[in-house]
Ligand SMILES: Cc1cc2nc3c(=O)[nH]c(=O)nc-3n(C[C@H](O)[C@H](O)[C@H](O)COP(=O)(O)O)c2cc1C
Ligand code: SF4
């Protein structure tokens with residue numbers, strides 16, 4: 001029997017050389033006359049170990065990493081393909097503490113299966129949720145999702161079931177399901193990992209959404225920065241259609257659901273749901289006024305469910321295992337798990353799926369292993385470029401939507417970007433304003449003009465020109481943006497700025513207020 | 517401006533793309549992507565062709581092209597190199613990499629090296645934040661890019677014979 005060796009095809013793994021490693025392993029095995037089967041899997045999310053090579057043994061999968069092509073002959077010499085020891089070995093993958101402590105629900109298959117293999121998908125619980133849904137009416141599916149407590153993972157944390165219910169009850173035969181795969185937030189990559197590592201899970205979730213609300217057409221709006229995910233999704237959709245999981249007769253239900261991937265074009269604001277609809281319709285990505293809600297008048301004016309990749313990918317398991325199973329994870333009104341993305345200056349960056357309620361300190365230290373530089377972690381930006389900078393004094397607040405909102409921060413899409421004590425918070429605040437100016441859709445003055453002014457004002461503060469007057473100006477500018485912006489781009493860009501000012505005033509040349 | 521007009525063959529390619537997509541709902545972005553994938557940019561000659569097919573004004577089409585950072589209105593170099601400027605990459609030495617990229621290539625953002633080999637563009641996150649700092653070359657994403665690795669990549673691109 002041939003030996004199975006897993007080498008990720010995830011773009012993160014490829015970005016650090018997984019393709020060369022795969023070729024080196026195949027070539028070395030051929031030279032040695034060994035019968036191996038190379039499986040290209042998704043990433044396990046232990047990125048500091050990528051390229052992470054796994055060998056299938058009777059005891060489970062053994063992990064080796066990070067592997068460079070030069071290491072390959074020595075790995076074979078050490079008999080790694082037969083469970084031999086090597087300095088790059090980490091024992092059983094599942095026992096690596098980073099992975100062992102996780103609660104992988106949405107990511108239960110990612111890194112384990114061949115992303116495009118339908119057989120793998122079904123062997124690991126795939127399509128169980130859809131088959132359950134096929135036997136239910138729309139209202140019953142919506143009830144299951146509502147009861148699970150699932151809230152939108154794209155940022156706003158709105159209850160998914162309530163949104164679906166609105167679309168279910170909206171009139172008309174033409175409705176749409178749109179997946180927001182714009183994943184524009186810096187420091188986030190869970191959508192990408194899932195689309196590259198388990199694309200059928202998203203397809204299944206969207207199909208269930210279609211059955212639930214009575215939509216027959218779905219779009220995945222994917223950012224153009226994700227060329228690998230684009231190809232994977234296209235192949236997965238074609239295969240799913242061929243196998244009867246999509247198309248005119250979904251899983252023998254007699255109902256149809258078609259799916260299409262559309263590429264964005266490098267505009268952060270197109271992650272905002274109404275700008276995304278404009279973009280899908282072939283227009284500039286300008287934010288729409290609400291109401292009407294997209295659930296009533298969305299894509300091409302029709303009722304539309306819009307959900308983030310993570311929201312939709314949570315649905316198959318909710319249907320398969322029942323609402324209560326999912327709901328029991330988490331705390332307060334934050335039910336279920338969130339795939340946290342550990343990024344920035346960390347020793348062990350990667351993906352950690354955990355129930356809500358874990359703290360930043362646990363994620364940064366127990367999972368992230370502290371800073372990569374070995375210096376103290378000074379600040380963590382949570383929730384993307386519009387998220388607040390969280391100082392060490394707040395690392396013990398549980399990650400719960402309400403607890404974070406209460407301290408003027410947000411969990412958003414679950415990205416954590418850690419900075420060590422060399423970070424210049426004034427420069428980061430300036431960057432937040434600059435980013436807002438670059439990406440503003442231009443519809444409202446506070447966002448369009450305010451952000452440009454914000455950059456200038458911060459420059460003057462840094463240069464110590466009229467510092468006090470400019471600080472007062474920055475403050476009022478932030479307030480104007482907070483209150484006078486139509487969407488969260490202008491409305492939340494002040495969060496990173498204000499949090500940086502509040503917690504790290506010395507970086508702006510202000511004496512810190514004594515005692516926290 | 518160098519090379520701002522397209523050959524008859526390219527114009528035919530543009531027309532073919534437009535024909536292929538015009539029946540699609542919300543066809544404009546797919547059309548622009550297809551043109552840029554073929555030609556590397558969206559030449560001005562494409563605008564009236566698209567406008568006619570979609571029954572929109574040229575100004576509308578132009579407005580869309582200019583709204584999106586992804587679409588280029590001048591021809592790029594043989595290779596497009598994007599350097600991530602976003603926070604995770606900043607936390608891992610991305611700012612030094614940005615400066616190194618500009619200095620070593622001798623160009624600023626949105627410019628092309630005089631030998632036509634490389635165009636440099638900023639990008640705001642490539643979803644590779646666990647391997648920061650990250651860059652993109654064509655459709656390949658590269659991670660943990662030190663200044664030395666950047667130089668090796670550029671050297672490789674320069675050696676590649678233009679097709
Ligand atoms: C400027 C801006 C950018 C956004 N970017 C994204 C994004 O990249 N992905 C996403 O899912 N939601 C994004 N959102 C949130 C969406 O507007 C919307 O709330 C979300 O797609 C709804 O899906 P959910 O309920 O499943 O989270 C963004 C919002 C704003 C204001
Ligand atoms: S806040 Fe900014 S991005 Fe949002 S609608 Fe207004 S101008 Fe557009």
Ligand code: FES
Nearest residue numbers: 600602605642645
């Ligand atoms: S911040 Fe650079 S890849 Fe995400």
